[in-house]
Amino acid sequence: MDDWKRTDFHMIKKQQQSLGANASETSFTILFYATPVWFSPKSFDFDKCSYRNCKLTEDKQLLSTSEAVIFHHTSFLALPEKPNGQVWIFATLESPYLTYTRFKTDKLKGKFNWTMTYRKDSEGFSPYIILKKRLYIPVKNYTSIYMNKTKNIAWIVSNCRTQSNREAYVKELSKYIDVDIYGKCGKPCLFKEDCKTHLSKSHRFYLSFENSLCKDYLTEKIANMYNSDRNFIPIVRGAPNAEDYLPQKTYILTSDFESPQKLAAFLKMLGRNETRYISYLKEKDKYMDIYGKLKAGLCDICYHLNVKKQKPKTIDLNKWLWENQCHMPNDIHT
Structure with a gap:
């Protein structure tokens, strides 16, 4: 890839407009409803993000008033009632082969609006490696x-x-x-x-x-x-x-x-x-x-809440996880 001579590999992250005069004056609450055991929302703040007017919480009493709610794939068995207009975000850092048994169900079809994963096409792009x-x-x-x-x-x-x-x-x-x-x-x-x-x-x-x-x-x-x-x-x-x-x-x-x-x-x-x-x-x-993972994706989520360029959508989660994503090994013959 010829452009690897550019100054910084951090360019792999989507470039977001900086917080400025046109930024929303509204603050946004992001509820991490189902948090993985290895991540503490208290360890994260938005000070280094391009938009800093978001707050991350684990307080489920704020479910009805939060603009966005994140569900990590290992941390929930059932979903609450979804308030109208709320953005629900499916989060995982695992490949579909390690998540599909939990989400191959019609009960989750149309529940989620955005994703926060290692994939570049996620609203919350959370690569392992930056x-x-x-x-x-x-x-x-x-x-x-x-x-x-x-x-x-x-x-x-x-x-x-x-x-x-x-x-x-x-x-x-x-x-x-x-x-x-x-x-x-x-x-x-x-x-x-x-x-x-x-x-x-x-x-x-x-x-x-x-x-x-x-x-x-x-x-x-x-x-x-x-x-x-x-x-x-x-x-x-x-x-x-x-x-x-x-x-x-x-x-x-x-x-x-x-x-x-x-x-x-x-x-x-x-x-x-x-x-x-x-x-x-x-x-x-x-x-x-510089250790990406979920912290990188949270900046993206705050960005999207501010700019609201995403058209309203719901995700067929099983289709999203699998479509044109993985292949079987073809470099060995057994």
């Missing part, structure tokens, strides 16, 4: 880092049966290059506090393989590879449009190779070429992940 250029690039002895590496691929994984069938891909890959597997699907990692960082001292590559092959679906499996302490080159298998999110020459895509065998041959060649290998690490170290 990269920006570092102000200060780490100073490292890259030659020493390279010389200390004695192994090729590391992988930490806990879900051993996936839609993406990544386990079959790795099984085939391991016929042609060494792959050390850790976690529930492999051997225990002796470095409990930060296993990835420790493994990056001895291994050249890391498998950032997603459990689902869906558009825009790139998770922490690749995002945390841009931690400057992790001196791997990530190998990415996931969203077919991964190049929309990741800077060139900082990762390797499995989809660029006809087979795991062809990938293994390339990795061996790259691992033997000190100059070329180090160039990937240096390029990756120019960027950092």
Whole structure:
């Protein structure tokens, strides 16, 4: 993608008009009716958003007076009565394969107006990964880092049966290059506090393989590879449009190779070429992940409440989750 030479990867977020004289003087209440256990609305404010006239609350007594209500997919079993004119927002960071059993029902058809997900077409675009250029690039002895590496691929994984069938891909890959597997699907990692960082001292590559092959679906499996302490080159298998999110020459895509065998041959060649290998690490170290997820989407929701450019609509949630989003793996033959 040629435009990755632009100044900041944060441009992947939709650009919103700044708060100014034409902004609504109205304040908006956003009720997080069903909140995931890992997110606290109290930890978020709108001070850094383009529109700052929104308030986030968990107080369900404000249901009838809130302009928008968010329901995270893991956190509700039943829905309340919906006040007229209220915007209901379906939130998830999981792929359809991990949400469809809960929402394959006519009871939810037409209930939701907007979405807040990892997908770019959500009103609340909440990507796992938002990269920006570092102000200060780490100073490292890259030659020493390279010389200390004695192994090729590391992988930490806990879900051993996936839609993406990544386990079959790795099984085939391991016929042609060494792959050390850790976690529930492999051997225990002796470095409990930060296993990835420790493994990056001895291994050249890391498998950032997603459990689902869906558009825009790139998770922490690749995002945390841009931690400057992790001196791997990530190998990415996931969203077919991964190049929309990741800077060139900082990762390797499995989809660029006809087979795991062809990938293994390339990795061996790259691992033997000190100059070329180090160039990937240096390029990756120019960027950092600024942690997107739901916080990024909340700014978008406030924006849409202000500008009201969205035509009134309701969503067939099951159709929205699936239509033209995911594909079955076609890079392995079992």
